[in-house]
Amino acid sequence: MSITKLNPLKSKIFNFFTSSFENSKGIEEIKNLPRDSNIKVLISRPNHRLGNQLLLSPLIQEVKNQFPNCKIHLVVNGNLSPILFSEFHFIDTIIKLPKKPLKNILNYTAKSIGLMSNKYDVAIAGNENSNSSKIFIKLSRAKFKIYNSGNIDSYKPEHIAKKPIYNLMKLLIAPNELRDYNYPKLSIKLTNEEIEKGKLLLRKLFGNNKNTICIFTFATGAKCHSKEWWSTFYTQLKNEFNDFNILEILPIENVSQINFESKHFYSKDLREISSVIENSSIFIGADSGMMHLAASTNTTTLGLFNGSNYNVYAPYGNENQSIDTNSVQIDEIIEKIKKLTL
Incomplete structure (x- = not known):
């Protein structure tokens, strides 16, 4: 055994x-x-x-x-x-x-x-x-x-x-x-030099000064949304946010639920990844270590939950939010992203 x-x-x-x-x-x-x-x-x-x-x-x-x-x-x-x-x-x-x-x-x-x-x-x-x-x-x-x-x-x-x-x-x-205690949020304490490096990495990736939306399509087990779900979501995201850069942050496994269709970024340096997220307008991803890394930056993090543990692991602080994708449609998620990126 x-x-x-x-x-x-x-x-x-x-x-x-x-x-x-x-x-x-x-x-x-x-x-x-x-x-x-x-x-x-x-x-x-x-x-x-x-x-x-x-x-x-x-x-x-x-x-x-x-x-x-x-x-x-x-x-x-x-x-x-x-x-x-x-x-x-x-x-x-x-x-x-x-x-x-x-x-x-x-x-x-x-x-x-x-x-x-x-x-x-x-x-x-x-x-x-x-x-x-x-x-x-x-x-x-x-x-x-x-x-x-x-x-x-x-x-x-x-x-x-x-x-x-x-x-x-x-x-x-x-x-x-x-009763209403102000709990500290997650933090990785990026230095100014690290933040500047992330800005330069984004500029090198896209060659423009547009705002960037980061997505993370991977998660383990039942927390991972299907390729069909991500394909639909990514298509609508592109259509509704054509004035934004869209960057997929890849996991250590180097896999993609959208088959690498978007511009993507791969690194084994966690502080480098967080510096790129720090310079983005919003991070959208499922319940995962990468979601918590994003919540450790100052960038708005939208957690996509596919079931339980919604209140236990959701990103909190600043404008961070979470969504139960079993009860919220993709159209509604897109509208929420619009409000968070105004």
């Missing part, structure tokens, strides 16, 4: 194990931490996926906002975080666990033991439903361990990037202040 087939059983075992994890006793004392002290904060999200790592950026920003002189340590899988967070200079250490732990068990174990040798003032699970996130918080030597928000109340957001912020802020401010 393959390891993959054992994953459901493994999840059930770990779910049972981590369901008993509770915030530290005396967690309410966290509000007595001096806000200007040099505290050490551990954020745990051992996952290698692009979207899941970008979804940590609001929490990272909020921790910095609340404790300006803090030093943040991240626990992640793989090598993306040093790229994505290269301009987050207050991140002191990124603990990069192997992308495939079971194939690199000695490295994984050594880094896990190394993590446990550090003392932290605060440790926060980057995803309260992630067993690995919670296990590393449990193993950490932290005074205050935050797994969740305790009792659920009406102010708790559904969005996966907002939940760990809520879990922290519920301990630091009055409950009524969370």
Whole structure:
């Protein structure tokens, strides 16, 4: 039997194990931490996926906002975080666990033991439903361990990037202040030089100064819209926006649901891709890591959702929006794009 087939059983075992994890006793004392002290904060999200790592950026920003002189340590899988967070200079250490732990068990174990040798003032699970996130918080030597928000109340957001912020802020401010809390949006913190590079790349691709619409036609599994859907959408987009450049951002797999009919851009440099998106008028794409990368820029992001998780993963902040394509017709999407590009 393959390891993959054992994953459901493994999840059930770990779910049972981590369901008993509770915030530290005396967690309410966290509000007595001096806000200007040099505290050490551990954020745990051992996952290698692009979207899941970008979804940590609001929490990272909020921790910095609340404790300006803090030093943040991240626990992640793989090598993306040093790229994505290269301009987050207050991140002191990124603990990069192997992308495939079971194939690199000695490295994984050594880094896990190394993590446990550090003392932290605060440790926060980057995803309260992630067993690995919670296990590393449990193993950490932290005074205050935050797994969740305790009792659920009406102010708790559904969005996966907002939940760990809520879990922290519920301990630091009055409950009524969370009613309309201004959660930080996803961010990759592009430099001025990177933004200028993206502008030059667009100019080189199209040879004009027209505004650009970026589309991303790929997604994994059921999140991916059919070639027929994208063909219809792309045809209408071209007809309605003939005074715009249309650029397809290609995935690492170098595939296209519109058979490469549009001008396209391929790069393995995530910051270069985001610099191109930054210089565009709007990004339109399905629920994917690339959608979250777009939402990390200042460009309006329109997420196309093909089913569930609409409120959990939708791009938020600025004019970012999402659409359930099961209930909204392409004509309506085109009209929404017109309003967002005025």
